[in-house]
Each structure stands twice: as C-alpha cells, then as structure tokens.
Amino acid sequence: MKLTFDPDVEQFRAEFRAFLDEHLPPEAATLERPRSVSHMPQWARDWQRLLFDNGWLLPAQPPEFGGRNATVLQQFVHLEELCRRRIYHSFNPQGVNIVAASLLSFGTEEQKHRWAVPVLKAEMTASLGMSEPSAGSDLASLRTRAELRGDHFVVNGQKVWTSGAHDADFLLAFVRTDPDAPKHKGISALIIPTDTPGVVCRPFADMCGPDNLDFNEVFFTDAKVPAENLVGPLNEGWKVANGSLGHERTMMWLGFADRIHNMITDFTPRTELERDQFATTIMDYQALRAMGSAALARAARGEADTASVSVLKLFGSEAERNAMENALTAAGADGLIHPTMTGPYEHMNLDHYFASWFERYARSFGGTIAGGTSEIQRNIIATQVLGLPRR
Numbered sequence: 001m002k003l004t005f006d007p008d009v010e011q012f013r014a015e016f017r018a019f020l021d022e023h024l025p026p027e028a029a030t031l032e033r034p035r036s037v038s039h040m041p042q043w044a045r046d047w048q049r050l051l052f053d054n055g056w057l058l059p060a061q062p063p064e065f066g067g068r069n070a071t072v073l074q075q076f077v078h079l080e081e082l083c084r085r086r087i088y089h090s091f092n093p094q095g096v097n098i099v100a101a102s103l104l105s106f107g108t109e110e111q112k113h114r115w116a117v118p119v120l121k122a123e124m125t126a127s128l129g130m131s132e133p134s135a136g137s138d139l140a141s142l143r144t145r146a147e148l149r150g151d152h153f154v155v156n157g158q159k160v161w162t163s164g165a166h167d168a169d170f171l172l173a174f175v176r177t178d179p180d181a182p183k184h185k186g187i188s189a190l191i192i193p194t195d196t197p198g199v200v201c202r203p204f205a206d207m208c209g210p211d212n213l214d215f216n217e218v219f220f221t222d223a224k225v226p227a228e229n230l231v232g233p234l235n236e237g238w239k240v241a242n243g244s245l246g247h248e249r250t251m252m253w254l255g256f257a258d259r260i261h262n263m264i265t266d267f268t269p270r271t272e273l274e275r276d277q278f279a280t281t282i283m284d285y286q287a288l289r290a291m292g293s294a295a296l297a298r299a300a301r302g303e304a305d306t307a308s309v310s311v312l313k314l315f316g317s318e319a320e321r322n323a324m325e326n327a328l329t330a331a332g333a334d335g336l337i338h339p340t341m342t343g344p345y346e347h348m349n350l351d352h353y354f355a356s357w358f359e360r361y362a363r364s365f366g367g368t369i370a371g372g373t374s375e376i377q378r379n380i381i382a383t384q385v386l387g388l389p390r391r
Helices: 007-023 042-053 072-085 093-106 109-120 237-249 252-266 272-300 306-336 357-367 374-385
Strands: 126-129 145-149 152-160 170-176 187-193 199-206 209-226
Touching (some): 072 252, 093 109, 093 126, 093 170, 145 170, 152 170, 187 209, 252 272
Parallel strands (some): 126 170
Antiparallel strands (some): 152 209, 170 187
C-alpha cells in the first residue's frame, strides 16, 4: 500500500521543509541542554518563538496563536517532518500541546492571552497537574481540594508524576471543588502559578539515574489561587480533563511509530532469533502506520472515530515497548552504553532520542501509562468497540 497526499498537502510539506532547512539553529547555539520538559534554554525559546511567528508551532491554530489554520492532513505532515529529522517544535511539549491547547479550547479570552499565548511564545512554561498518589489511571478519584472563598480558592493536597513542575511557571491543575458530588461531577480546572505561597514542587529521579529530574511531587498547603484562574465552569473540570487528554492523544500513534522506526534504523540484528524479532518489529511498525493512516483519513473526512484512538494508543505503546525490549536483550551488556550521537540534526534532540537501549526500554513503559494506561484502553475497546458487558 502506498499512501499519497493531495497536492495542497504536499505543498504545505514542502514549505515546512524549506523553513526547517533555512532556520534550524546551528549546533554552537544549542550547547545548553534542557534539564526537564519545562526547562527551556534561551536557544530553545528562540527556536519556538521563530516557529510561532511563522505559523509553524501549532499549524491547526489561527496565526495569532502560532498557526495557519491547517487541515488535519497538513497537521499530520507537519508532525511527520519533525519526526523524520528527530527534532522538536517545542522543548516544553506538555505546556504547548496540552496546557496551552486546552486553554485555547476552554479558557476565557483573558486566560488565552494571559497564560496560553506566553507559553506558545516561549515566554513562560507550563506543566499538567493531574495524577495523584491515589488517582493515576482513575483521575476522577483525585483528592486535591480547592475551596472557593470569595474571590479566591484555597487549595490543599498533593500531585505526583508532574513532569517538569519545578521548572514550570504554572500548572494546569485538576482539583475537587465539590466533595459531595459524584466523583466525575465535582472537579474543576485551575491555573496555579508555581511561585504561589503554599505550593512546593519536589523533583525526584527516575530509574534512568539521578540526573533525570523530571518527575515531581507537588504539595499544596493553603495555597490561595484567584477565582479568575478557574478554567471552564465550576465543577465541570471533567470536560476540560477529557479535552486535555484529547490534545495529548491527538496523533499520538505517530510518536510511537517514529520511535519504533528509529529503533529499526539504529539496530542491526545478528542472530536468527534477533532477525525474527526484528521482522516482528518491522511488521508492527507497518501495521501501526496502516491503521494510523486509515484513522487519519477518517478524521480528514470529519468522521468521529474515538475507538481508533484507543486501538492505536494500545497497540502503538506496547509495540514500542516490545521493540525496545528485544533490542535491549540483543545488545546485552552493551545496552547500558550511551551511543555516540550522529546525524545533521543531533543537536536538536533531547538526549533520550539517542539514549542507551536500556534507557529507551525503561522510558518505553511511560508510553503505556501516559495519555491513558493500556488497561484503560482495553476497557474502552471492550465496551465501546466490541460491545462487551461491563460486568
């Protein structure tokens, strides 16, 4: 099967390619590496602002929000070109792709220009405050409490796994504002600046080593947040949460396909068993591309297709994890070695794109969790696709 795009889409691709060829910053300008997904050195801020000013940051948005009113297929080729070169449009991806995009969808005009636009212009960075010690996959079980007192909320509770919180300017946090309502009904979304008194962000290392300080515990102790920072109606944060996850899941399958393709490119099988596993990885990659392309075509026609999102998320994340496990097993002790980076765009990558096979394998588990765990996706597929009973 050979996939093709209409001439207007290919023209859009050609324009973006030409822009990248002309404007990528030189290696000498990118020596300082981001330390988390909310930390942006000046060169990363300059790069994102350049994309914003030229409409290449979020192409689907209008020009005032860093886009050019792109179609679904144009958005796809934009991401595809970034993946092919292994480069980022933003080094605060959660802030741009989830937080700012959610504020553009649900925020007031004042919130869009006070919070979303500065994130898009790389003047501020943002993180997403969802998961809690007792509310990971089941977000509706969150316990962080926000009590409305006149013109402000008082927030108490804890978040965890909050990526980049210690480097972010603010969080889009989900809090319980009506403890007596059904658990999906009493949630609200708040913009909480991280320098608010009573907010403490505590980064912690992951399994890849003490230098990987991205995850955070975030504690709220009588933190006062202006009522005007409420995003969407009071107690209707579940709609905002679903919209936020929708932004996160949009074309997520392309990221899985990209990383699997990188594994295929970077790995050389040696034994018969390795070649057999390698063939499986190639077939998984092609299957993911085929299913994703079919879903993309449906989206371009304006057809609602929530089922495909879960199927692609489940298959893509687990195919990536299996591919990285096979590569690590084949590499043996050498899988712990960080390879030398090569290629014309190496300086525009975060380190984990060229990490050791162990680190790629360890990080691949995150894909089965973020954006909805594999268990949750199986439940959605069972009930909404296959029509199986809940009990």
